[in-house]
Amino acid sequence: MSFNIALSGLNAAQKDLDVTSNNIANVNTTGFKESRAEFVDVYAASLLSSGKTKVGDGVLTADVAQQFSQGSIQFTNNALDLAITGNGFFATVPELGSLETSYTRAGQFKLNQDNFIVNSQGGHLLGFPVNPDGTSASVSLSTAEPIRIPTSSGAPQQSSEVDIRMNLPAGDAYISGAPGNFDQTDPLTFNHSTSVTVFDSLGDSHIMTYYFVKDDPSTNPNEWNVFAAIDGTMVDLVADPGLNNPIGGNASGPLSARPLPSPPYAAADRGVVGGKLQFDSSGDFINQIPSLANGGFITNPFGAGILSNGADPTQTVKIDFNLDVLAPNPNEPTQFASNFEVTSLQQDGLAVGRLTGIDIGTDGLVRATYSNGTSEPLSRIAMVNFANEQGLTQVGNTGWKESITSGEALAGEGGSGTFGTINSSALEQSNVNLTTELIDLISAQRNFQANSRALEVDNQLNQTILQIR
Structure with missing residues (x-):
């Protein structure tokens, strides 16, 4: 014995x-x-x-x-290195379409030849589908799918509105003959100008320039004429797309204003429809002509003769001056006795974007960023926990599988409930x-x-x- x-x-x-x-x-x-x-x-x-x-x-x-x-956290320079602080496991499958799920705390992930996020053994990292605003569409492990980083570029978006804020100098001298002698190629025929880059429906860029001409103070005090050009070609400013009339007509018309001198605003041997900004004696912006219900001017479709790349020829751009008829507003133009100053000039178009990086939040949200300044949520890394971690079955390669004694896998988002947070560019050490x-x-x-x-x-x-x- x-x-x-x-x-x-x-x-x-x-x-x-x-x-x-x-x-x-x-x-x-x-x-x-x-x-x-x-x-x-x-x-x-x-x-x-x-x-x-x-x-x-x-x-x-x-x-x-x-x-x-918990193991200690080591920080790295790879955004796909992931570490869990707190409870939880990453979920992986050996191949697409497989239901053989393994669980791991080792976050050494990379991209494979098909742009899927995988670990060193080729296991595909699972993530929950997300809505366009980044919220999870589902947190069920049955709906989790391998996370793939898109190879396509960010889609372009044509410009539809330009927001502009500036100060027009009250002390500027009147240019004799203005605005009838306006010529965008002659700086002596306008007081000030500024430009912004806009984009067509294919993401090609164009320079949109605005010209400001002070009106005759003896007949129209505190009034400025506005003109616009795309890539050097003048475009008309109208109240509604399709209207191509010079400023004139009766007070009830959509382009109501005083009659123009003859010839009308000459540029490149043709009449050019402009707009008008009106200020009161305190420099507050009080009116714009032609009027637009939601503020601003709209360029007549400028595709014909300007866009030659097959982009949408019906494109128009609204120039929004943020008119507030009730009271002075810091978002409006002003006419003060100071220099010409553009305080804001923003447009809503986007060029074609290329993938520049991947950002992963502490909640596991994977977001792609593009060179055109946009970002797109792709997926949310699935987190899994068990009632009895020590009941998991070891399968090697720092992986475990569910067993009877471990209990069923409980899925959720990082940072919610009992789930830990996810650190990008970090690894959990032994x-x-x-x-x-x-x-x-x-x-x-x-x-x-x-x-x-x-x-x-x-x-x-x-x-x-x-x-x-």
């Missing part, structure tokens, strides 16, 4: 050595969780035996339990404490030596018995 007890002690000490050696070997393995050998004594007694004199039958390895304590493991190694070695000695003593006793004559 004593042989068996000593032998069980040797086996237990060997198991302890194996576990400790495995921990030490994986001290630099990303996402590795240390194990602990847990032992129980063996005690068996028959119904009629004396329990008071029963010694025991040795030791038995009850479990090699994983310890899921939670192995090397100093502790070396001490445990010495302890296991001593235990092995002690049990070897017990086995040796048992052998000597047997030899003595066998030599009795």
Whole structure:
């Protein structure tokens, strides 16, 4: 019997050595969780035996339990390196369409040849589908799909509105003959100009220039004429697309204003329809002609003769001056006794964009950014937790699978409920404490030596018995 007890002690000490050696070997393995050998004594007694004199039958390895304590975080320069702070696992599948889900804390991800996010073993990282505003469409693991980074460029968007704020100098001199002699090629025929880049439906850029001409103060005080050009070609400013009339007519017409001199606003040997900005004596913007219900001027469709690349020829651009008829507004133009100053000039068009980067938030939202300044939510990294982490089945490569004792996988978003947060450009290191493991190694070695000695003593006793004559 004593042989068996000593032998069980040797086996237990060997198991302890194996576990400790495995921990030490994986001290630099990303996402590795240390194990602990847990032992129980063996005690068996028959119904009629004396329990008071029963010694025991040795030791038995009850479990090699994983310890899921948090590992330290190491920061990197790769946005696809991911670390979980708190509870949870990443979910991966070995290939597209597979339902064989594995779970890991190792976040060393990269892109494969098809632009899917995968780990070193080729496992595809799963994510929840998201809405255009970035909210999750579903947080069920059954709807999670491998995350793919798009290879296409960001789509262009044609400009439909330009928001402009500026100050027109009240002390500017009137240019004799203005606005009838306006010519965009002659700086002596206008007071000021400014430009903004706008985009057509194909994402091609065009320069839109605005010209401001002070009206005759003797007849129209505190009034300025406005003209617009696209790539040097003048375009008409109208109240509604399709209207191509010079400013004139009766007060009830959509282009109501005073009659123009003859010839009308000359530019490139043709009449040009302009607009008018009116201010009161305190410099407040009070009216614009032609009037537009929601403020601003609209360029007549400028595609014909300007766009030659196949873009939408019916494109118009609204020039919004943010008219507020109730009171002065900081978003409106002003006419003060100071220099010409443009304080805001923004448009809503976009050029064609190329993928410039991937941003991953602490909640797992994966967002693609493009060179045209736009960003697009792609997916939300699926987080998974279990009622009993130590019940997970180890499958190698720092991965685990669901088992009966672990309970079912519970999916959710990073940072919600009991789920931890996700750190991009970071990796979770092994939670192995090397100093502790070396001490445990010495302890296991001593235990092995002690049990070897017990086995040796048992052998000597047997030899003595066998030599009795």
